[in-house]
Amino acid sequence: xxxxxxxxxxxxxxxxxxxxxxxxxxxxxxxxxxxxxxxxxxxxxxxxxxxxxxxxxxxxxxxxxxxxxxxxxxxxxxxxxxxxxxxxxxxxxxxxxxxxxxxxxxxxxxxxxxxxxxxxxxxxxxxxxxxxxxxxxxxxxxxxxxxxxxxxxxxxxxxxxxxxxxxxxxxxxxxxxxxxxxxxxxxxxxxxxxxxxxxxxxxxxxxxxxxxxxxxxxxxxxxxxxxxxxxxxxxxxxxxxxxxxxxxxxxxxxxxxxxxxxxxxxxxxxxxxxxxxxxxxxxxxxxxxxxxxxxxxxxxxxxxxxxxxxxxxxxxxxxxxxxxxxxxxxxxxxxxxxxxxx
Ligand SMILES: Cc1ncc(COP(=O)(O)O)c(C=O)c1O
Numbered sequence: 001x002x003x004x005x006x007x008x009x010x011x012x013x014x015x016x017x018x019x020x021x022x023x024x025x026x027x028x029x030x031x032x033x034x035x036x037x038x039x040x041x042x043x044x045x046x047x048x049x050x051x052x053x054x055x056x057x058x059x060x061x062x063x064x065x066x067x068x069x070x071x072x073x074x075x076x077x078x079x080x081x082x083x084x085x086x087x088x089x090x091x092x093x094x095x096x097x098x099x100x101x102x103x104x105x106x107x108x109x110x111x112x113x114x115x116x117x118x119x120x121x122x123x124x125x126x127x128x129x130x131x132x133x134x135x136x137x138x139x140x141x142x143x144x145x146x147x148x149x150x151x152x153x154x155x156x157x158x159x160x161x162x163x164x165x166x167x168x169x170x171x172x173x174x175x176x177x178x179x180x181x182x183x184x185x186x187x188x189x190x191x192x193x194x195x196x197x198x199x200x201x202x203x204x205x206x207x208x209x210x211x212x213x214x215x216x217x218x219x220x221x222x223x224x225x226x227x228x229x230x231x232x233x234x235x236x237x238x239x240x241x242x243x244x245x246x247x248x249x250x251x252x253x254x255x256x257x258x259x260x261x262x263x264x265x266x267x268x269x270x271x272x273x274x275x276x277x278x279x280x281x282x283x284x285x286x287x288x289x290x291x292x293x294x295x296x297x298x299x300x301x302x303x304x305x306x307x308x309x310x311x312x313x314x315x316x317x318x319x320x321x322x323x324x325x326x327x328x329x330x331x332x333x334x335x336x337x338x339x340x341x342x
Contacts, residue, residue, distance in 0.1 A: 001142065001151060001154055002141070003141050003142070003158055003210060003211055004139060004161065005209065006104075006106040006128025007034045007035065007038050007141070008158075008209060009127070009141035009143045010039075010104065010126050013102055013124050013126065013150075013154060014038060015042050016153035017074065017100060018153075019074070024046075024047040024070055024072045025044050025073065025074045025076060026049055026074070026076065027046055027293065028058035029049065029292045029294050030307045030310060031078045031080060031290060035078070037200060040197050041201060047299075048307075049063045050304040051304075053251070053306050053309070054255075055083045056081060056253065057077075057080050057083055057084075057086075058075075058077060058078065059306070060089065060090050063090065064090070067097060067099050072099060073100065074100045074102050075099060077101055077103050078106075079105055079259075080107065081107060081262050081264075081289075082107050082111060082259050082260050082263070083108075083111075083256075084111045084113045084255060085103075086256060087101060087103055087116075087122055091123070101122045102124055102125070103118075103121050103126070104126055107133070107262035107263075108260060108262065110134060110233075111259045111260045113257030113258070118260075119144055123145070124143060124144065124145040127142050129141060129142075134229050134230060134233070134262070134320075135222050135225070137219050140216075140219060162208075163209060163210035168205065168209045175200075175206040178203060193297070232319075233260050233319050237259075240319070240330075241264070243334055243337055244333070244337060247340045249268060249340065250268055251268075263317060265316045267310065267314055268314075272288075272312065275336065276315055279317075279336065282336075283332065284332050285318035285325075285329075286316065289316050292311055317333075
């Protein structure tokens with residue numbers, strides 16, 4: 001079923017599961033922060049697990065261990081940057097454990113692993129049609145499930161969502177104003193986080209909404225482009241992989257299955273910031289997504305060595321740019337690799 005965003009899709013699914021307040025929702029420490037806000041809006045507690053350095057996805061061994069020693073009700077298993085997360089294996093290992101696996105395929109639809117498609121691997125799955133996604137409709141999201149019962153409950157919850165874009169915009173402005181006041185008035189980090197999460201819950205209409213007719217039209221018009229776009233992303237990521245594989249000091253990803261890269265992401269052992277600046281100076285859309293989230297959500301003492309190291313070393317290259325910009329990206333990377341190799 002369709003909703004107004006990927007964040008809304010996660011929120012509606014979590015609400016439909018009817019978990020006790022404060023129940024833990026386990027996310028990879030490296031993911032998009034709005035996905036984590038969905039748990040906060042639903043009055044649940046985000047918790048985090050470290051990631052693997054080969055795929056940048058949730059470390060499944062650690063996730064299974066955390067399930068055994070904490071009250072984890074849901075694992076949000078994300079295919080980060082489009083790299084397929086081995087959700088079939090995770091579900092096998094959690095069988096009979098009562099943990100719900102919510103697949104976050106916002107960045108990954110089109111991917112595949114051992115015959116399972118991204119978007120069809122979880123107990124339920126979500127996708128996003130937000131800006132920069134494979135099917136960019138300027139916004140929108142979907143919940144995918146085989147369960148009629150879950151679908152009925154999601155539909156019921158989604159009926160209560162605001163669909164008027166002007167009202168959502170106004171709610172967002174109100175939230176921004178309230179956050180600005182909070183930032184000026186509360187400095188102590190624990191108190192700040194507590195107040196921030198309360199504000200997020202109170203202003204959740206700023207980010208949760210039903211899908212508009214215009215977005216449904218955009219999606220119907222774009223849907224047929226998915227295969228072609230996925231193919232282009234794959235080709236571009238393969239090209240970058242080939243160019244960068246000769247360079248010293250870089251660690252290239254080793255995704256499993258057939259991924260559809262949302263970004264081409266790699267690690268730089270030394271001097272990441274200089275390389276990132278050099279790419280940006282040459283007009284490449286390069287970023288250092290995503291900030292480790294445990295520090296933001298009240299686990300400052302927890303140790304997540306891989307996600308911290310990833311944040312210090314990652315470079316993401318946008319492979320979804322138009323044809324001319326792509327030629328410039330390729331040229332800039334070839335030029336920089338020559339410098340690195342010398
Ligand atoms: C992995 C992931 N999950 C969820 C979302 C939320 O989707 P939306 O922006 O449509 O709310 C995003 C957004 O970028 C994302 O990258």
